[in-house]
Amino acid sequence: MSEIPQAEERVLSTLNTDGSRRWVRPRVSKGKFYRRRLFTAWSLILLFVGLPFGRINGKPLILLDVPARQFTLFGRTFLPTDTFFLMLLLFGIFVGIFLITAVFGRLWCGWACPQTVYMEFLFRPLEQFIEGGRKRQLELDRKGADARRMLKYPIFFLLSAFFGNTFLAYFVGTDRLGHWIASSPLEHPAAFLLMLTVTVLMFIDFTYFREQTCLVACPYGRFQSVLLDRNSLIVGYDPSRGEPRGKLRKGRSEDSGDCIDCLKCVNTCPTGIDIREGLQMECIHCTQCIDACAEVMAKIGRPTGLIRYTSKAELETGKRRFLRPRLFLYSAILIGIFGVLSFSLSSKGSADVTVLRGLGAPYTRLASGLISNQIRLKIVNRSTGERSYIFSLKDAPSGVEMIAPENPLIVPPGGDRLTAAFINAPVGVFSKGEYHAALHIEDGVDYSIEVPLRLLGPVTQGEK
Numbered sequence: 001m002s003e004i005p006q007a008e009e010r011v012l013s014t015l016n017t018d019g020s021r022r023w024v025r026p027r028v029s030k031g032k033f034y035r036r037r038l039f040t041a042w043s044l045i046l047l048f049v050g051l052p053f054g055r056i057n058g059k060p061l062i063l064l065d066v067p068a069r070q071f072t073l074f075g076r077t078f079l080p081t082d083t084f085f086l087m088l089l090l091f092g093i094f095v096g097i098f099l100i101t102a103v104f105g106r107l108w109c110g111w112a113c114p115q116t117v118y119m120e121f122l123f124r125p126l127e128q129f130i131e132g133g134r135k136r137q138l139e140l141d142r143k144g145a146d147a148r149r150m151l152k153y154p155i156f157f158l159l160s161a162f163f164g165n166t167f168l169a170y171f172v173g174t175d176r177l178g179h180w181i182a183s184s185p186l187e188h189p190a191a192f193l194l195m196l197t198v199t200v201l202m203f204i205d206f207t208y209f210r211e212q213t214c215l216v217a218c219p220y221g222r223f224q225s226v227l228l229d230r231n232s233l234i235v236g237y238d239p240s241r242g243e244p245r246g247k248l249r250k251g252r253s254e255d256s257g258d259c260i261d262c263l264k265c266v267n268t269c270p271t272g273i274d275i276r277e278g279l280q281m282e283c284i285h286c287t288q289c290i291d292a293c294a295e296v297m298a299k300i301g302r303p304t305g306l307i308r309y310t311s312k313a314e315l316e317t318g319k320r321r322f323l324r325p326r327l328f329l330y331s332a333i334l335i336g337i338f339g340v341l342s343f344s345l346s347s348k349g350s351a352d353v354t355v356l357r358g359l360g361a362p363y364t365r366l367a368s369g370l371i372s373n374q375i376r377l378k379i380v381n382r383s384t385g386e387r388s389y390i391f392s393l394k395d396a397p398s399g400v401e402m403i404a405p406e407n408p409l410i411v412p413p414g415g416d417r418l419t420a421a422f423i424n425a426p427v428g429v430f431s432k433g434e435y436h437a438a439l440h441i442e443d444g445v446d447y448s449i450e451v452p453l454r455l456l457g458p459v460t461q462g463e464k
């Protein structure tokens with residue numbers, strides 16, 4: 001039988017050198033940062049679950065209705081015609097991520113990312129409650145699963161169904177989701193399949209894929225080297241204090257550093273790395289190694305902070321600079337983006353009106369001698385209720401009339417309608433082949449606008 005080829009060194013903290021899975025079974029270190037993260041995590045879990053249920057003015061706080069191409073954020077609906085606002089918003093979010101990462105490093109990954117929050121504060125504690133601590137888990141990995149480990153799977157599946165469907169509510173809304181849950185899967189097989197898929201994906205993620213989501217699937221860690229600079233906040237090991245490391249035993253040299261090579265920081269790491277090897281892409285800055293090492297330092301009577309929140313510059317020179325040009329640049333761009341966004345949104349009415357010329361000939365001469373221009377009118381109702389839009393010609397001279405088969409035009413909330421109208425005018429109102437009119441549109445509630453119209457007609461002999 002051919003031998004399994006071995007890599008020279010481990011290429012990923014979750015793979016053994018023969019390519020098999022290396023299960024990371026961290027020992028939870030319940031120090032100062034863990035307690036703060038625990039509070040943050042459960043506040044966030046409540047927020048993540050509650051957000052799709054929240055309402056402002058009858059609208060969801062968040063609803064990303066992809067099929068309808070409508071995004072509702074904090075009671076404000078962005079329609080497919082709002083590409084500019086969405087682009088600005090997305091660009092602002094990206095620059096915001098750049099700024100926060102430049103200052104606070106991977107604070108999001110360690111403290112607020114749903115993957116970390118659910119894994120480290122729900123699924124992992126529950127798993128250790130069922131299976132036992134790190135030692136017993138490693139033993140099970142060697143010997144094979146027992147009944148307790150098997151019990152974990154149905155529980156994880158039920159949790160995945162709950163949290164997976166809560167996640168789905170961000171995209172389909174709680175009303176539709178509630179209807180799906182309450183009715184038979186046979187009534188809506190596609191929706192049922194969607195709910196099942198999300199549940200299974202979440203189950204696989206938290207049961208099998210786990211930290212690999214951060215290591216191989218999430219692009220954020222890979223951008224880390226670009227987003228961080230020498231002064232960004234990182235979780236770092238101080239080699240000037242810790243090295244040369246050496247076991248705590250009789251005859252330990254006086255020149256030894258503070259690191260007693262106890263491996264507690266390694267054994268507590270949820271991504272399975274050794275922070276003493278320096279800043280690594282796999283480090284999600286979860287602070288578990290800070291807590292683990294602080295406990296060790298307290299025990300051996302050394303000051304805490306051998307592993308701490310620091311920066312590369314501080315570790316190398318002892319100094320850290322907070323204000324840097326890139327922070328000013330990111331902040332200036334952010335202020336610009338959100339300034340334009342807030343101004344544009346606040347000056348936007350409850351409807352969008354587009355007036356287009358009719359298709360075909362620029363005008364037609366009617367049997368009555370009047371010149372007829374066709375216009376097409378598209379109205380997007382951005383409000384939360386149905387609206388009736390009445391349109392009329394403003395200050396039209398005698399003989400000019402508008403014929404509209406649908407006036408008022410009724411538009412549902414968040415929807416749009418297209419209608420056509422004809423404006424008939426005597427030849428005399430045209431000057432050099434043009435007549436400039438104004439179309440007044442109002443909904444009788446809070447929307448009123450005047451749109452200039454350029455109507456075309458014949459050019460008389462003397463005007464050429």
Ligand code: SF4
Nearest residue numbers: 259260262263265293
């Ligand atoms: S926990 Fe602290 S003392 Fe122990 S190996 Fe890690 S850095 Fe060294």
Ligand code: SF4
Nearest residue numbers: 269283284286287289
């Ligand atoms: S090295 Fe420390 S901070 Fe980084 S992921 Fe591991 S335990 Fe968390």
